[in-house]
Amino acid sequence: MCSFKKRTLLALGVLLVLVQGVAQAASYVDVLDLPAKPSALAPRSPLLDLTSAGQRLVAVGQRGHILYSDDSGTNWQQAAVPVSSDLNAVHFPSAEQGWAVGNDGVVLHSSDAGATWSKQLDGRQIGELVFKHYSALAAAEPDSEQWAALAAEGQRLIEEGADKPFLDVWFADAKRGYAVGVFNLILATRDGGQSWVPLQDRTDNPQGFHLNAIAFTGDGLYLAGEQGLLRKWDAAQERFVAVETPYQGSFFGVIGRPGELLVYGLRGHVFRSRDAGQSWQQLDSGLEVSITAAVLDANGDYLLFTQAGHMLRAGADAALQLVPQAGQSPVAGATLAANGALVLAGGRGVRALPVE
CATH class of the missing domain: 1.20.5 (Single alpha-helices involved in coiled-coils or other helix-helix interfaces)
Incomplete structure (x- = not known):
């Protein structure tokens, strides 16, 4: 018993x-199937980027949080988002149409100025998309080692699953845009995100360095990334061509205006070019901490921010000066509100600085 x-x-x-x-x-x-949870603490939770959508501000961050403000950053509402993946970047080419990207290969779209979002793509689809595209090219040109290698990369993405993040997004208008990310991951759309085409063969990046940022500066569309990577779109060649830089560390962003370009990144490094990257001048930030965000203010001055919360200003002569602040916290994104206020996003959420 x-x-x-x-x-x-x-x-x-x-x-x-x-x-x-x-x-x-x-x-x-x-998390790709789990809607972001509403939270009263979302405006004070980690946020990684923000931008303007007409008069509205839109910020994105961890756990799928997307917030929007219609009063220049004083009050924020949480948007309806279909995923809980961390979101790394957001861009609105118009007041209504916008895209956000993030971890797990997620691409989100909004057609109502950021109040609600739908998923257009995620990492479970990207590997198959890359594999099919380059396998077709390999079949058409069986002697090409490039197509075979890129098809193999697509197969690797399939096997590894949905874990490759997009780090930035940029759209020219409601139809044409790009999403970029780790290991030279770059997709383009010409139909507003209904379909995507891999461009890994058009970045002059055989080492597969991360693509940290994509931005249009006024005289060109640029990619910035690891190991001093800087690429500019060449419409005639239909590819991003290499622009030589004097730094071999990571760049986290690029900003500029017609006739001038600034790239910034690791350990306080900032470089300026006034001849489309033919020559460069290093700007002394006096800091050893990474610069993670930048914006042009209403006077046309550059404002740069670090992961520790420092603010630097560069005027017409582009000399960098540290701006004293009453308090500072890590900054991941910056933009100007409709009333001219400077609004920052970072590890402690969003905050608006008063108009001077």
Whole structure:
């Protein structure tokens, strides 16, 4: 009897473990299928980028949080978002149409100035998309090692799953745009995100360095990334061509105006070019902390921000000066509100600085 009871208890124990495991498995929902949870603390949670959508401000961040403000950053509302993936960047080419990208290869679209969002793409689809595109090219040119290697990269993406983040996004208008990310991941659309085409073969990046940023500066569309990577779109060649830079560390952003270009990044490095990248001048930030965001203010001065919250200003002569602040916190994104206020996003959420 004792032995029978032991076997019965053991069997019941095993059954209980199995039932608990099934229950836990049944309760798991992929962040790509789990809508972002509403939270009163969202405006004070980590946010990684923000931009203007007409008069509105839109910020994106961790756990799929997207916020919008219609009063220049004083009050914020949380948008309806279909995923809980961390979101790294947002861009609106018009007041109504916008895109956000983030971890797990997610691409989101809004057609109502950021109040609601729909998913256009995620990492579960990207590997197959890359594989099919370059496999077709490899079949058409079987002697090409490039197409075979890129098709193999697509197969690797399929096998590794949806874990490759997009780091930035830029759209020229409601139809034409790009999403860029780790290991030379770059996709382009010409139909507002209904379909995407890989451009890994058009970045002059055979090492597969991360593409950290994409921006239009006024005289060209640029990519910035690891190991001093800077690329400019060449419409005649239909590719991003290499622009030589004097720095071999990572660039986190690019900003400029017609006739001038600034790139910034790791350990306080900032470089300026006034001849489309033919020559460069290093601007001394006096800092050893990474510069992570930049914006042009209403006077046309550059404002640059660090991951520790420093603010630097560069006027017409582009000399960098540290701007004193009453308090500072890490900055990941910056923009100007409709009333001229400077609005910042970072590890402690969003905050608006008063208009001077």
